[in-house]
Amino acid sequence: MPDTSRRELFKAVAAGAMVAPLSVLAQPAVAGSCASPPLRWGQGPEGQRIADLGDGTYLNPIVAGDHPDPTILKDGDDYYMTFSSFYSYPGLVIWHSTDLVNWAPIGPALHKTLGDIWAVDLCKHDGRYFIYLPANPTGKGWSIFVIWADDIAGPWSEPIDLEIDGCIDPGHIVGEDGKRYLFVNGIRRVRLRDDGLATDGALEPAYSPWRYPDDWVTENFAPEGPKLLRHGEWFYLITAVGGTAGPVTGHMVIAARSRSIHGPWEHCPQNPLVRTQSEAEPWWSRGHATLVEGPAGDWWMVYHAYENGFRTLGRQTLLEPIEWTADGWFRALGGDLSRPLRKPAGGKASAAGFALSDDFSGDRFGTQWAFHNPGPDERKRARYDNGVLRLKASGASPIDSSPLTCVVPDRSYEVEVTMAPGMGAEAGLLLFYNNKAFIGVGFDDTTIKNFQYAEELVWARAPRAAGPVRVRLNNSNNVVTFHYSHDGGRSWQLHPTRMEVSGLHHNVFGGFLSLKIGIYAAGRGEVAISDFRYRALDG
Numbered sequence: 001m002p003d004t005s006r007r008e009l010f011k012a013v014a015a016g017a018m019v020a021p022l023s024v025l026a027q028p029a030v031a032g033s034c035a036s037p038p039l040r041w042g043q044g045p046e047g048q049r050i051a052d053l054g055d056g057t058y059l060n061p062i063v064a065g066d067h068p069d070p071t072i073l074k075d076g077d078d079y080y081m082t083f084s085s086f087y088s089y090p091g092l093v094i095w096h097s098t099d100l101v102n103w104a105p106i107g108p109a110l111h112k113t114l115g116d117i118w119a120v121d122l123c124k125h126d127g128r129y130f131i132y133l134p135a136n137p138t139g140k141g142w143s144i145f146v147i148w149a150d151d152i153a154g155p156w157s158e159p160i161d162l163e164i165d166g167c168i169d170p171g172h173i174v175g176e177d178g179k180r181y182l183f184v185n186g187i188r189r190v191r192l193r194d195d196g197l198a199t200d201g202a203l204e205p206a207y208s209p210w211r212y213p214d215d216w217v218t219e220n221f222a223p224e225g226p227k228l229l230r231h232g233e234w235f236y237l238i239t240a241v242g243g244t245a246g247p248v249t250g251h252m253v254i255a256a257r258s259r260s261i262h263g264p265w266e267h268c269p270q271n272p273l274v275r276t277q278s279e280a281e282p283w284w285s286r287g288h289a290t291l292v293e294g295p296a297g298d299w300w301m302v303y304h305a306y307e308n309g310f311r312t313l314g315r316q317t318l319l320e321p322i323e324w325t326a327d328g329w330f331r332a333l334g335g336d337l338s339r340p341l342r343k344p345a346g347g348k349a350s351a352a353g354f355a356l357s358d359d360f361s362g363d364r365f366g367t368q369w370a371f372h373n374p375g376p377d378e379r380k381r382a383r384y385d386n387g388v389l390r391l392k393a394s395g396a397s398p399i400d401s402s403p404l405t406c407v408v409p410d411r412s413y414e415v416e417v418t419m420a421p422g423m424g425a426e427a428g429l430l431l432f433y434n435n436k437a438f439i440g441v442g443f444d445d446t447t448i449k450n451f452q453y454a455e456e457l458v459w460a461r462a463p464r465a466a467g468p469v470r471v472r473l474n475n476s477n478n479v480v481t482f483h484y485s486h487d488g489g490r491s492w493q494l495h496p497t498r499m500e501v502s503g504l505h506h507n508v509f510g511g512f513l514s515l516k517i518g519i520y521a522a523g524r525g526e527v528a529i530s531d532f533r534y535r536a537l538d539g
Contacts, residue, residue, distance in 0.1 A: 040053070040059070041053075041059050042054060042058075042059075042352070043536075044352050044353040045353050045354060045355040045356075046355055046356060046357060046534050046535050046536055047410075047535060047536035047537070048064070048353050048356075048409050048410055048536045049064055049409065049410055049411075049536065050064070050102065050352040050353050051064075051101050051102070051319075051352075052101050052102050052343070052352055053340055056342060056343055057340035057341060057342055057343060058101045058319070058340060058341060058343050059339075059340045059341075060283070060316075060318040060319060060320075060337050060341075061307075061316035061317050061318055062100070062101055062102075062103060062302075062317055062318065062319045063081070063083075063095065063103050063316065063317040064313070064316055064353075064409035064410065065313055065314065065316060065407045065408050065409035065410075065514070066313060066314025066315065066316070066407050066408075066513070066514030066516070067083040067304070067314075067315070067316060067317045067407075068083055068084045068119075068288070068304045068314060068315035068316075068317075068512065069083055069084040069118070069119035069120070069169075069225065069288050069304060069315075070082075070083055070288070070290065070302050070303065070304060070317045071083075071119070071120055071121050071122045071227075071290060072122070072290050072292050072302050073122045073123060073124060073129075074292055074293055075124055075152070077098060077295070077348070078096060078097075078098060079096070079097045079098065079100060079292070080094055080095065080096055080106075080122060080152055081094070081095045081097070081103065081122070081302070081317070082094045082095065082109065082120060082122050082131065083120075083317070084117060084118050084119050084120065084512070085110070085117045085370075086116055086117055086118070086511070086512065086513055087115075087116060087117075087372050087373035087374075087434075087513075088370035088371070088372060088405065089110070089111070089113050089370055089371055089374050089378070089379075090108035090110060090111045090365055090366030090370060090379075091108055091109075091110045091117055091366070091370065092108055092109040092110040092117065092120065092131060092133065093105050093106075093107065093108050093109075093366060093367060094106045094107065094108075094109055094122075094152060094153075096152075096350070096351075097347075097350050098295070098347055098348045098349070098350040099295060099343065099344060099347025099348060099349065099350055100292070100294060100295070100300060100302075100319060100343075100344045100347060101319065101343050101344065101347070101352075102349070102350045102351060102352035103350075103351075103352065103353075104350070104351035104352060104353060104354055105354060105367050106152070106153055107153070107154070107366055107367050108365075108366030108367065109131055109147060109149070109154065109156040110131075110133070110147060110156070110159070111156075111366075112158060112159055113137075113374060113375070113376050113378070114133075114135035114136075114137045114145065114159060115135055115136045115137040115138065115139060116135065116136045116139075117133055117134070117135050118133075118134045118135075118142075118168050118169065118512075119134065119168060119169045119170075119224075119225055119288065120132060120133040120134070120170070121133075121170045121171050121172050121182075121227070123172040125172075125174065125180065125196060127150070128148055128149070128150055128196075129148060129149045129150070129151075129152050130146055130147070130148045130172065130196055131146065131147050131148075131156075132144055132145075132146050132162075132170040132172055132182060133145050133146070133147070133159070133170075134167065134168040134169065134170065135159070141165060141166060142165070142166055142167060142168055143161055143162065143163060143164055143165050143166075143167070144162045144164040144167055144168075144170050144182065144184065145159040145160060145161050145162060146159070146160050146162060146196065146197060147159050147160070148196070148197070160197055160198075162182075162192075162197075162198060162199055163199070164182070164184065164190060164199060164203060167184040167185060167186075167188070167203070168184065168185050168224070169184055169185045169224045169225045169226065170182045170183070170184055171183040171184075171225075171226040171227045171228050172196075172228075173228035173229075173230070173235070173261060174230075175235075175260070175261035175262070176235075176259075176260055176261060177261070179191055179192075179194075179200075180192040180193075180194065180196055181261060183206055183207075183226040183228060183237070184203075184226070185222075185223065185224040185225075185226075186205070186206070186223060187205075187206050187207040187208075187209060187223050187226050187237070187239060188203050188204060188205055188206055189203070189204055189205075189206035189261075190202065190203045190204070206263065206265075207226075207237060207239075207256060207263065207265045209221075209223040209239050209241055209254060209256070210241075210254050210256070210267040210268070210271045211241075212241070212242065212252070212271075212272065216242075216249070217247045217249050217250065218241075218242040218243055218246070218247060218249065218250035218251075218252075219242060219243020219244070219245060219246025219247060219250040219251075220242075220243045220246075220250075221241055221242070221243075222240075222241060222242065222243050222244070223239055223240070223241050224239070224240050224241075224244075224288075225238075225239060225240035225287070225288040225289075226238070226239050227239075227289065227290040227291070228261075229291055231291075231324075232328070233259060234257045234258070234259060234328060235257060235258050235259070235260070235261055236255060236256070236257050236291065236330075237255065237256045237257070237258070237265060238253065238254075238255050238289050238290065238291060239253075239254050239255070239256070240252065240253060240254075240287040240288045240289070241254055241272075241287075242272075242275075242287065243285075244285065244287070244288070244315075244512065245285055245306070245506045245507055245512070246285075246507065248276050248278075248279050248281075248284035248285055248306070249275065249276050249277065249278070250285060251275075251276070251285035251286055251287035251288075251305075252272035252273075252274060252275035252276075252286070252287055253272055253273045253274035253275070253286070253287050253288075253289040253301070253303060253332075254267070254268065254271040254272050254273065255267075255268040255271065255273055255329070255330070256268060257328070257329070268329050269329070270329060270331055273289075273301075273330070273331060273332050274286050274287065274289065274301070274303065274320070274332050276305070279308070281308065281337070281338075282307070282308050282337055282338040283305035283306070283307060283308065283318060283337050284305060284306040284307070284308055284311075285305055285306050285315070286303060286304075286305040286318070287303055287304070287305075288303050288304050289301050289302065289303035290302050290303070291322065291330070294344035294345065294346065294347070295344055295345065295346035295347040295348075296344065296345035296346030296347075297346075298321070298323075298344060298345060299321070299322050299323070299324065299330065300319055300320065300321055300322060300344060301319070301320045301321075301322050301332060302317065302318070302319055303317075303318055303320070304316060304317055304318065305318055306505075307411075309478075309502070310411055310478070310502075311502070311505035311506070311507065312433075312478065312501060312502060312504055312505050312514065312515040313408060313409075313411070313514055313515070314407075314505075314512075314513065314514025314515075315512075315514075318337065319341075320332050320333070320334035320337070320341075321333040321334060321341065321342075321344075353409070354367070354368070355534075356368060356406060356532075356534035357532060357533045357534050358532040359387055359530075359531060359532075360384060360387050360388055360389040360529065360530060360531075360532070361384075361387050362384070363384060365379065365382070368406055369404050369405070369406060370404070370405055370406075371402045371403070371404060371405070372402055372403055372405050372432065372434070372435075372516075372518070373402055373434075373435075374402045375402070378394075378402055380392075381394060381402075381521075382404070385528075387530060388528050388529065388530045389528075389529040389530070390526050390527070390528055390529075391404065391427075391519070391521040391526060391527045391528075391529055392521065392525075392526045393424075393425045393426070393521045393522050393523045393524055393525055393526060393527065394521065394522065395522050396522055396523065397426070397442070397451075397456065397520075397522050398428065398430055398432070398435065398438055398440065398442075398451060398454075398518070398520045398522070399435055399436075399454065400435065401435075401520045401521070401522050403430060403432055403518040403519060403520040404518065404519045404520070404529075405432055405516040405517065405518045405519075406516055406517040406518075407514065407516055408475075408514070408515070408516060408517055409536075410536040410537070411477060412475060412476045412477055412536070412537040412538065413474075413475055413534065413535060413536050413537055414472065414473065414474045414475075414534075414535050414537055415429070415472070415473050415517055415532070415533065415534050415535075416470060416471065416472045416473075416489070416531070416532070416533045417429060417470070417471055417519065417529060417530070417531065417532045417533070418468055418469070418470045418471075418488075418529070418530045418531050419443065419468065419469055419470075419471060419519070419527055419528070419529055420467070420468035420469075420527065420528040420530075421443060421444060421445065421521070421523075421525075421527045422525035422526050422527065422528075423445060423524075423525055424445075424523050424524035424525045425444070425521060425522070425523045425524060425525040425526060425527050426442050426443065426444040426449075426520075426521070426522045426523040426527075427442065427443055427444075427519070427520065427521050427522075427527040427529075428440050428441055428442030428443060428449070428451070428471075428519070428520050428522075429441060429471045429473050429482070429517075429518070429519060430451070430517070430518035430519070430520060431473070431475065431480060431501055431504070431515050431516070431517065431518065432515070432516050432517075432518030432520075433504045433505070433509055433511075433513055433514070433515050433516075434509060434511055434513060435454070436454050436509060437453070437454055437504050437508070437509040438451060438453075438454050438504075438518065439451055439452055439453060439454075439480060439499045439501060439504075440473075440482075440518070440520075441471060441482045441484065441495055442456075442520070442522075443464060443469050443471075443484075444523065445466070446463060446464065446466075447461050447462070447463060447464060448461065448462045448463070448464045448484070448495075449461055450495070450497055452497065452499060453499075453504075457497075460496075460497065464484075464486070465486040467486060468486075468488075468528070469484055469485065469486055470484065470485040470486075470488060470489045470531075471483070471484050471485075472484070472485075472492065473517070474537075475501070476537060478500055478501050478502040479498060479499075479500050479501075480498060480499045480500070480501055481494070481495070481498050482494075482495035482497075483495060501515060517534075
């Protein structure tokens with residue numbers, strides 16, 4: 001596809017994205033954080049926070065909300081990035097930037113259901129794009145799959161199982177011998193066939209990672225997330241150790257280098273290069289890094305972290321400057337990440353974020369909406385009908401259904417949606433972590449239901465008027481309030497139960513997920529969904 005056509009496609013897919021911040025959005029400092037004065041982000045679509053402050057600086061995260069295990073590709077003047085998608089399908093949404101700070105989605109690369117999808121690697125070789133992805137399609141064991149495309153915007157191939165059993169976190173590199181390799185957790189290595197679509201040898205040990213002192217507070221050793229690049233005469237291997245979650249001081253970034261992809265590897269004398277030192281910092285469990293060259297030839301590190309006080313948002317994507325030192329190593333320069341940093345030089349303005357409000361006049365599956373842990377034919381449950389999304393019922397409640405979910409980028413926000421459950425159907429608006437951790441309200445033909453921490457409070461059921469219902473969810477710094485209206489939003493009824501959700505995250509429920517907006521349809525028949533609106537709030 002010509003570059004001009006590709007850019008037009010990006011503009012169309014990222015409809016509603018902002019090229020530059022309209023203003024600056026105030027946010028209060030988190031209790032105990034080192035942020036003073038209060039943090040202030042750029043304001044994008046619907047008031048969503050974006051990193052670009054409009055004055056040549058940016059404030060992390062560069063991609064807000066649940067975007068973990070970032071893998072980034074520099075392709076000429078363009079940058080592409082994708083993330084772990086776990087149980088969300090369609091999945092592996094690819095994002096685009098020209099300045100490393102402002103990012104907007106292109107669309108999903110993966111449509112076939114493969115179960116849980118963890119840290120992937122996006123690369124380009126001989127003009128073709130590849131995504132190497134760990135998946136657990138049966139729930140009984142991991143393998144590495146690959147999909148490929150001749151254009152970043154797709155279409156992408158069907159997944160091919162490389163049969164690298166029991167492995168996750170692939171990292172692609174071309175060795176000095178011209179051969180292609182994947183490094184995986186461990187840290188182990190396997191040679192690939194020249195076309196990258198099959199292995200060409202056995203899995204073997206590659207590197208024994210640097211070990212931190214035994215008295216450091218970490219989750220576990222867990223060497224993972226190997227990302228590699230060739231810079232000058234050296235190969236550099238960037239690895240995560242210390243555990244992905246758990247204690248906030250656990251996850252960290254380390255490096256090693258070798259003149260050959262086959263080693264020997266020497267540890268960086270400055271390890272760890274990135275690590276959260278205390279709970280007072282604004283970003284916790286920092287790790288899983290990739291190095292990338294900026295538009296003007298300077299260098300940067302992209303990685304993920306949890307936000308202090310908002311683990312519910314999942315692991316978000318951060319950008320930190322680095323510099324190469326005279327001894328051939330590199331060091332991180334970000335310092336206090338509660339403060340703005342200078343943007344990469346030489347980048348052109350590009351779109352940032354995208355509007356989450358949806359009139360359901362077009363298909364936004366994969367870019368905005370995804371089913372959680374769907375069956376192979378789950379997508380057939382949804383059909384568009386003149387501005388209405390008709391969702392076929394599944395399961396008896398959110399506990400055994402596959403709700404429609406949307407990633408949340410902001411600390412505080414408000415959403416509204418109209419739902420009309422058909423005879424025998426039940427619909428509801430949720431904040432959904434997984435089928436064992438969610439809150440929300442539901443509506444069937446005659447009854448209002450209340451779900452508090454994955455359990456319906458049967459005693460709290462209340463009668464309701466017939467017809468469509470408009471529902472409002474307000475999440476203000478982890479305190480959630482529901483309202484509902486039976487007259488199209490002209491008058492509102494406060495739901496009597498408020499809930500606090502700061503504990504709905506990985507360290508309590510596992511799974512490495514985030515708390516997402518969810519819409520469920522259960523029972524029999526179908527539910528008509530219309531006029532979904534999102535608005536970020538201060539605070």
